[in-house]
Amino acid sequence: MRAVMCKTLGPPKALVVEECASPMPGAGEVRVAVEAAGVNFPDFLIVQGKYQHKPPLPFSPGSEISGIVDAVGEGVTSLKAGDAVLGVIGVGGFAEKAVARAEHLLKRPATMDPVTAAGFAMTYGTSMHALKQRADLQPGETLLVLGAAGGVGLAAVEIGAAMGARVIAAASSPEKLEIARAAGASDLIDYKKDGLRDRLKEIVGETGVDVVYDPVGGELFEQALRSTAWEGRMLVVGFASGEIPKAPANLPLLKGCSIVGVSLGGFRKRHPEAHAANFDQLFAWHAEGRLKPLVSRTLPMSKAAEALTTLASRGAVGKIVLTMERPA
Ligand SMILES: NC(=O)c1ccc[n+]([C@@H]2O[C@H](COP(=O)([O-])OP(=O)(O)OC[C@H]3O[C@@H](n4cnc5c(N)ncnc54)[C@H](OP(=O)(O)O)[C@@H]3O)[C@@H](O)[C@H]2O)c1
Structure with missing residues (x-):
């Protein structure tokens, strides 16, 4: 072979x-x-x-x-x-x-x-686990996805929309953002051109976002953490920027928010039944045409x-x- x-x-x-x-x-x-x-x-x-x-x-x-x-x-x-x-x-x-x-x-x-x-399997499995078990994303909540046209990011946009969230996609170009819009994002942020925090304030006001999905890391992490709502959940998915961020610990204290790690491999090993149930749902959504x-x-x-x-x-x-x- x-x-x-x-x-x-x-x-x-x-x-x-x-x-x-x-x-x-x-x-x-x-x-x-x-x-x-x-x-x-x-x-x-x-x-x-x-x-x-x-x-x-x-x-x-x-x-x-x-x-x-x-x-x-x-x-x-x-x-x-x-x-x-x-x-x-x-x-x-x-x-x-x-x-x-x-x-x-x-x-x-x-x-x-x-x-x-x-x-x-990796892309949708990671984003489903992140949004379901780690963020407990609820219908009507706001979800900010960084790197929203990448592999796991685009899956998070689609799954977030299927779960009934208002999805805000953030990426580095208008072309990438159009792809995220087609996947179900209702609001778009070009973080190469516009400041992430300023655009988020225009979209959600001072309330902040309920859930942040971050596969990018680097400087975007702290900006997004500062933009979370009370009891928000900041999902640490990956560091595609090459930089593992260090966040000031006073931010979760002041905001009553959580920084939550996501590990598909760790979850599958410890909770195989829940992992299988996630895929039952994902396959059903795909068959219904809700995931493309x-x-x-x-x-x-x-x-x-x-x-x-x-x-x-x-x-x-x-x-x-x-x-x-x-x-x-
Ligand atoms: N926790 C888990 O279980 C798990 C599972 C799978 C993957 N991951 C992690 O998730 C991250 C994304 O993986 P992926 O396969 O979805 O990658 P991908 O398709 O390449 O997406 C990554 C996105 O990150 C953004 N980005 C920002 N700075 C970048 C840089 N310097 N180089 C490359 N991309 C950059 C890009 O979007 P913009 O250009 O729009 O910024 C890109 O679309 C990786 O860190 C990976 O290790 C974690």
């Missing part, structure tokens, strides 16, 4: 595509013939050794996949060969075959095509470095997905 391999930590251009032996599933694992793989910011961090999970070299990156189960390890009863699946597998997804724990895979609904499914995941680009697996570089330079909207077809 062919796989994208990381042999030395560094920029995506150091990745190589190689023929290698197909991995064999161990006890509790299955092997998946990968049809497509979503490209995510953590993939960019992991190949540089900058992510919390540091797999030993060499490894194949790629965490979010869809495909068909083609071999089943000892003790697996939940899946069989031929099942169409999607899931978040950690690493190994930028390859024609990948091994995953059976419990890390979900059956792909017949209503979802493999390319859409490849960009769904945006895959803005599909590229062959051999272009993994280009895909990661585009993502890391703020050039992606929605999802970039790699497909595993061999070149003709």
